[in-house]
């Protein structure tokens with residue numbers, strides 16, 4: 614199977630690119646393993662057209678059926694390696710590996726894997742009352758009693774950022790594996806803090822109402838921000854190629870075209886280096902698709 618473009622990752626950026634490329638009459642495949650941030654986020658509230666919010670799942674499903682309607686093919690699978698043959702075609706290997714997939718161009722839209730802590734109830738609240746990004750959801754905390762759960766340094770930094778929206782901030786520091794010097798830094802911070810693990814978030818339909826510590830203490834509150842280090846940029850598939858990346862593994866792209874420093878490979882959405890937001894992922898997807906189509910037209914005319 615040879616495609617004009619294989620898009621690795623069917624989140625927001627990937628499906629937007631697939632819609633645009635299919636409407637350029639390109640043969641497109643999207644290979645996705647069903648995870649990522651847009652699967653985790655139960656609500657987005659900062660998007661044009663959705664003043665009451667929309668979930669990541671709804672957006673993904675809408676993107677998928679839209680792209681498939683215009684001819685894109687969807688494979689539920691995980692890409693495990695990407696190489697290039699002597700004839701310049703890219704070879705995409707997947708976990709199930711039933712078919713050899715080849716592509717003239719590649720779009721990496723694999724996003725970021727977040728280190729969500731093991732707290733009962735947390736997954737159900739993500740994006741509704743539990744957040745990770747003040748740029749997206751700082752507004753949700755305005756004048757609300759808000760817990761910041763995380764590692765010492767990151768939690769204090771997050772609280773400092775959220776203080777613009779609310780002064781009702783309480784820190785719950787995860788002490789496991791934490792350096793003493795880091796813990797000491799919390800002692801000077803202006804917020805009340807606890808050094809006990811959080812066991813459960815009590816909630817109704819994702820709206821958190823109470824936080825339970827492992828020692829049995831309880832705190833009534835309505836918002837939670839997570840502040841853990843270790844988010845992994847999913848760019849490892851490009852290791853075989855001399856693609857420029859920053860120190861965190863975000864792929865550096867041409868700002869106009871979204872193409873990486875390696876010809877024929879594009880990178881869009883959270884895996885690329887810039888703000889991590891849905892609207893930006895969509896913009897990336899469209900922009901990359903337009904330039905991929907231009908490149909393929911040039912190749913077709915030779």
Ligand SMILES: Cc1cc2nc3c(=O)[nH]c(=O)nc-3n(C[C@H](O)[C@H](O)[C@H](O)COP(=O)(O)OP(=O)(O)OC[C@H]3O[C@@H](n4cnc5c(N)ncnc54)[C@H](O)[C@@H]3O)c2cc1C
Pocket residue numbers: 621622623624625626627644645646647648649650651652653654655656657658659669690691692693722723724725727739740743744745746749750847881882883884889890891892894
């Ligand atoms: C809790 C939470 C709340 C958020 N709230 C907001 C908000 O309010 N507003 C906002 O604008 N943004 C918000 N975001 C950020 C937003 O979700 C991301 O910016 C957006 O999902 C980025 O889209 P993407 O397509 O780049 O990546 P993703 O949506 O993460 O999609 C990447 C896809 O690639 C797949 N994938 C990865 N590796 C492979 C592989 N090897 N093979 C096959 N498939 C693979 C993943 O499984 C996933 O399906 C939030 C994120 C979280 C976690």
